[in-house]
Amino acid sequence: MNIKKYLQVYSYFNYSSFSIELEYKVNLFIDLLTAILGLIGSVFLLSIFFSNTDEIGGWNFNQALIIQGIYTILNGVTNTWFNPNLKEIVKYVREGTLDYVLLKPIDSQFWVSFNRISPTGLIEILLGFFVLNYCFYINNISFTIWSLILLMITLICSISILYSLWFLISTTTIWFVKTWNATEVLRSFLYMGRFPMDSFSFSLRIFFSTFIPITFITTIPSEVLLGLSPAWKIILEVLVSMTFLIFSRKFWKFALRFYTSASS
């Protein structure tokens, strides 16, 4: 793979996305407002849960706020990259414009995953890091380079798992054509990730950490920050994310064999 070429193409993707967003100024402003109000709403909801109790599943409000911060970052990543790109796969398949993607001398998965970027999602990522920064202060977390590296590793793994899940569902479009609703279900499952894994019942914990590992992706980075995560959990997350990434790629390659294109 020619890294230089891919970086150049990616810079053009970003440039055209920014150009498109700037064409619609009001929409940009509304997206920004939605991101801020969304975060305020989520923190308010969390404070309601903690209004009658000090702990949920062993997590107090200040610790749970870390999960909220991680969730906001992941939601920002979702809104920046996954939503504008992976949602479009359905359109590419339905309208047959995937033809143009497949005929370009470039990796088709790269194209469909990174073709667009929604800059307003970046604000959400910044807000998430701002919340995390605040959490360092209120939880008296001693900040080390090592914890930062671990946080970044677990965050990247979480993003990979989320991406793979979303991409897997979007890939099924090649057979079923309209699977957009399934990605919406995944999005609503992502809301579960705003709460600590331990606050769920045993059966739900199993469900949300194995079949759809949503809680896994927010709880482990939060535990890393608090110094609560054992090494095996981090290793497990790395393995799970790699498995998901490899599987989603193989699945895409397999699915393309069944692509029938749209009739003219």
Added chain:
Amino acid sequence: MRKNIIEVKDITKSFTISAKTPGIKGTLRHFFNRKTIEKKVVKNINFEITEGEIVGFLGANGAGKTTILKILCGLLYPSNGYISVAGSCPFKRETSFLKKITLIMGQKQQLIWDIPPIDSFYLNASIYGIEKSEAIKRIKDLSNMLEIDSELYLPVRKLSLGQRMKAELLAALIHKPSILFLDEPTLGLDINAQANLRKFLQIYNKQTGATILLTSHYMKDITYLCKRVICIHEGYITYDGKLEKLLTKLSPNKDVSIICKSIKDVEILKKLNIEIKNINDNQITFTVNKLDFKNTLKEILNKFDIEDLHINEPPIDEVIGKILINKK
């Protein structure tokens, strides 16, 4: 001697499709117990195309033309058979192969809707690994040929269909492909825009020696550009050869209408070896075989002092229409 750039042997393509009966019952049955059938859309086709040829694919809607184009450019896997395009197996979609081809579809677009075409051109250039200075040169050359200039800096959504199609062509040709697959490129364009596009394709073919495969329902596209046509009917090739030969085969005669100076001349004309269609006072209309046309006309002009002469050929759309309906 020019070598074959495309070789197709015994290609078949089937699709699994589900049919639905009308009404709510049919809809529910379709939902719970979907019945699928395998439909062969391309059936054992064979042909070869040499470098630099312009070949037109003719056929009714659903005949299998677009499917063949999509198999040739590697978008669809054939169910059976052998294909070689520019020395590669298309459906492997190797980078070297993809750099040699381009697909232009009249009803689909690759340009980014909300931004000017120039941005899409630079994006395409980077995908094909073309240096920016070279990309600028190619854009300039092609935009001169296509006669578009200021339109390159307007958002695509603000362009007319004709301008958009020119920009689509530019985006598709920036990597100098040697094989062009064109699926109804003039669809929806006005007469002038169609003519400009045809002219451009002809010049491009002459200048670059590119091979062009074209499907179109506008017969002018075919007659202007293609010497050779391949007729497809229900997935089969029903004719592969020169367009002129096909037209002679389908429409062997011409109608000649002569206004004679006197009725006496009409009477003499009747005695000639011609198939008379109609006589109206001193006007006689007859049918003559295209092969005898020259001699017959020479004889008439030598023998008679005529007032006026009309030669009528059936419109080409009508002639080609026959093969689309009758599977001749």
